[in-house]
Amino acid sequence: MAYSAEKAQEKRRGFLDPRTKLALVLVLALFVMGGLGGDQLKGIKTILSVLPFLLLLIERQWKRFARGVAMLIVGYGLLLAMPYLPGILNYLALMCGGILTRFVVTIVMGEYLIATTSVSEFISAMERLHMPQAITIPMSVMFRLFPTIGSEWRSIRRAMAMRGIRLGGARAGQVLEYQLVPMMTSTVRIGEELSASALTRGLGAPTGRTNICRIGFRVADVLLLAGCAFAIVVWILELCGVTLW
Amino acid sequence: MVELKDVSFCYGSDERQEYGENSLSDVNLTIQDGEFVLLTGPSGCGKTTILRLINGLIPHFYPGLVKGEILVDGKAVDSQELYETALQVGTVFQNPRSQFYNVDTTGELAFGCENRGLPEKDIYRRIDDTVSRFGIEKLMDRSIFQLSDGEKQKIACASVDVAGAQIILLDEPSANLDYDATLALRDLILQWRRDGKTIIAAEHRIAYLWDLIDRAVIMRNGKIVWELGKEEKDTLTQDALTEMGLRSAIQEAPSDIGLPLFVEGDKLLRLKDFRFMYHGAKTPVVDILDLTISAGEITAITGANGAGKTSLLSCICGLEKRCKGMLEFEGRSYNRRDRQKLCFMVMQDTGNQLFTESVLEEVLISLPKNTENEKEHAIEILRKLDLEAFLDRHPQSLSGGQKQRLAIACALASGRKVLLLDEPTSGLDYTHMMETADLLKHLQSMGTTILVVTHDSELIHACCTRQYNIA
Numbered sequence: 038m039a040y041s042a043e044k045a046q047e048k049r050r051g052f053l054d055p056r057t058k059l060a061l062v063l064v065l066a067l068f069v070m071g072g073l074g075g076d077q078l079k080g081i082k083t084i085l086s087v088l089p090f091l092l093l094l095i096e097r098q099w100k101r102f103a104r105g106v107a108m109l110i111v112g113y114g115l116l117l118a119m120p121y122l123p124g125i126l127n128y129l130a131l132m133c134g135g136i137l138t139r140f141v142v143t144i145v146m147g148e149y150l151i152a153t154t155s156v157s158e159f160i161s162a163m164e165r166l167h168m169p170q171a172i173t174i175p176m177s178v179m180f181r182l183f184p185t186i187g188s189e190w191r192s193i194r195r196a197m198a199m200r201g202i203r204l205g206g207a208r209a210g211q212v213l214e215y216q217l218v219p220m221m222t223s224t225v226r227i228g229e230e231l232s233a234s235a236l237t238r239g240l241g242a243p244t245g246r247t248n249i250c251r252i253g254f255r256v257a258d259v260l261l262l263a264g265c266a267f268a269i270v271v272w273i274l275e276l277c278g279v280t281l282w
Numbered sequence: 283m284v285e286l287k288d289v290s291f292c293y294g295s296d297e298r299q300e301y302g303e304n305s306l307s308d309v310n311l312t313i314q315d316g317e318f319v320l321l322t323g324p325s326g327c328g329k330t331t332i333l334r335l336i337n338g339l340i341p342h343f344y345p346g347l348v349k350g351e352i353l354v355d356g357k358a359v360d361s362q363e364l365y366e367t368a369l370q371v372g373t374v375f376q377n378p379r380s381q382f383y384n385v386d387t388t389g390e391l392a393f394g395c396e397n398r399g400l401p402e403k404d405i406y407r408r409i410d411d412t413v414s415r416f417g418i419e420k421l422m423d424r425s426i427f428q429l430s431d432g433e434k435q436k437i438a439c440a441s442v443d444v445a446g447a448q449i450i451l452l453d454e455p456s457a458n459l460d461y462d463a464t465l466a467l468r469d470l471i472l473q474w475r476r477d478g479k480t481i482i483a484a485e486h487r488i489a490y491l492w493d494l495i496d497r498a499v500i501m502r503n504g505k506i507v508w509e510l511g512k513e514e515k516d517t518l519t520q521d522a523l524t525e526m527g528l529r530s531a532i533q534e535a536p537s538d539i540g541l542p543l544f545v546e547g548d549k550l551l552r553l554k555d556f557r558f559m560y561h562g563a564k565t566p567v568v569d570i571l572d573l574t575i576s577a578g579e580i581t582a583i584t585g586a587n588g589a590g591k592t593s594l595l596s597c598i599c600g601l602e603k604r605c606k607g608m609l610e611f612e613g614r615s616y617n618r619r620d621r622q623k624l625c626f627m628v629m630q631d632t633g634n635q636l637f638t639e640s641v642l643e644e645v646l647i648s649l650p651k652n653t654e655n656e657k658e659h660a661i662e663i664l665r666k667l668d669l670e671a672f673l674d675r676h677p678q679s680l681s682g683g684q685k686q687r688l689a690i691a692c693a694l695a696s697g698r699k700v701l702l703l704d705e706p707t708s709g710l711d712y713t714h715m716m717e718t719a720d721l722l723k724h725l726q727s728m729g730t731t732i733l734v735v736t737h738d739s740e741l742i743h744a745c746c747t748r749q750y751n752i753a
Contacts, residue, residue, distance in 0.1 A: 042413070043406040156386075188427070199629075215637035222678040237368055239394055245399045
């Protein structure tokens with residue numbers, strides 16, 4: 038059967054609208070990572086913390102799910118082991134455990150956003166939020182650049198291993214600097230070539246852009262957005278001194 | 283129609299010249315609708331600059347001083363906006379890794395049309411049409427990061443096709459492609475020929491399109507030195523091409539060259555139990571039970587797309603932890619860790635393996651610990667490789683060929699006996715390719731064992747003495 042781009046786009050439509058994903062990242066960053074809100078929000082925070090993992094399972098991102106869970110386990114493990122550790126190790130465990138348990142959930146949500154949103158979907162969502170091109174375009178390039186930076190990083194690490202420059206080697210102090218030099222040049226070069234290519238394809242034209250992707254709010258979006266709004270309302274009321282329960 | 287009238291150009295008139303390219307001087311060139319023109323000549327001759335003038339990247343993205351007129355279908359490119367030129371001209375770039383704006387292939391095909399606000403139904407129809415004409419159903423709805431360089435270049439061509447511009451520019455599109463992928467690229471260009479598109483290609487590797495072109499424009503130092511029509515170009519001999527500093531016009535599969543794997547009397551290097559599989563893959567990409575390679579020779583490693591040539595180099599070099607093979611050399615067995623100290627690999631993207639802030643420091647960190655007279659020794663090596671003049675330069679500011687020589691200098695400094703190279707001449711012109719060949723022969727005469735993964739038949743003819751073709 039002949040290929041149909043329209044059918045394929047319908048099929049690859051994500052579980053959530055990109056705007057819902059963005060709202061979730063924001064709310065998680067505020068309450069779970071930022072630690073805003075008091076006792077009242079504890080229950081809401083627990084539910085929020087489970088969400089990214091649930092979403093990863095729904096979208097069949099097994100690897101990312103496993104990685105996130107593993108990091109959480111390590112985090113809580115460190116906190117549990119902390120009281121039994123001597124001196125400096127105790128302090129280190131507290132620090133690492135604290136950072137991991139606080140940050141992992143939000144990072145997992147961010148990963149979910151990037152892994153399951155195409156550039157076209159993202160631009161489309163930003164346009165519906167009436168964001169100006171000056172914000173949308175650089176942000177959409179980031180989508181593209183993150184995985185690229187990742188693969189450049191791996192290639193540089195291999196090159197270092199090959200040349201015998203390692204952590205703990207004779208010149209350990211300079212390892213980070215050595216990684217950053219090629220990293221920055223290649224990122225700048227790729228960014229420049231990327232822009233040149235995008236410009237020759239009409240990016241930035243003042244005519245209204247169209248998007249072939251399918252986005253829009255469905256039941257799950259409405260429920261989650263309502264949840265986000267609820268958390269924020271409870272928090273604002275709390276700031277004003279109103280307790281609900 | 284594309285017209286360049288008395289065009290001169292220099293990069294960065296207000297800043298210092300950072301791009302390392304020559305300016306153009308007094309170029310006159312007219313390209314008719316439906317014509318296929320090849321721009322060729324040594325590195326820095328100005329062929330890429332001409333393409334950038336036609337697609338408007340000069341002066342809108344790469345600033346500089348333009349003199350003369352550049353007209354595309356009668357409109358002056360430098361005075362209209364880039365998105366207006368985008369409707370007339372589409373460009374396929376050299377680097378498959380950095381020309382995609384989207385992460386998924388289908389989104390990438392739609393990108394140009396989305397930017398100009400075509401209705402969705404129209405875009406779908408155009409994509410379906412291109413997909414069936416190019417036969418790329420298998421590449422649709424995939425992540426760009428899962429594609430090979432050859433597949434990425436197909437997607438780049440397809441996205442230009444979907445946008446539907448009448449004039450197509452190709453800026454060294456084959457530089458990172460192997461032999462098979464180059465043939466596939468040729469098929470796509472043939473498709474455009476049938477559609478009556480105007481095609482302008484800048485290339486070093488001219489063989490794959492030599493019989494397709496209407497005209498060859500040969501440049502040097504920013505000037506057009508020869509223009510050859512269809513009949514004229516076919517009368518050129520190989521020697522005449524070499525004289526002009528051009529690559530061979532004859533397409534030859536590297537696997538057909540057929541040098542021996544080893545001959546009697548060779549000292550040998552043995553690979554045993556080299557198996558390597560990517561995570562999640564069902565079949566190993568490297569699968570060698572017992573292989574004998576000649577020591578002290580230059581062995582070309584050839585083979586089809588995905589035959590695992592680069593992976594084999596990584597395994598030999600000891601970069602793949604899950605490859606448990608043993609290497610026997612000069613009566614000693616080398617496991618993975620030992621091999622890291624025996625082998626040096628010059629990677630395809632040489633920039634990613636140079637870490638320091640000066641050429642001299644780069645060589646110094648490669649010297650074994652406690653070397654006497656470190657500095658003199660390093661300078662001596664750099665002198666041998668014609669890099670002495672660049673001691674204080676930042677390695678990242680060197681040209682591609684110079685970076686490669688610097689990486690080889692580090693290999694020499696490290697004293698490792700086996701040198702591995704991954705596609706060292708992709709994107710190099712004739713002169714630079716011959717320089718690399720001569721350098722390899724020089725290293726061989728010093729007793730280094732050299733393995734080169736390459737799709738460059740000319741390089742194999744120029745310096746390789748043995749060949750291992752992965753079936």
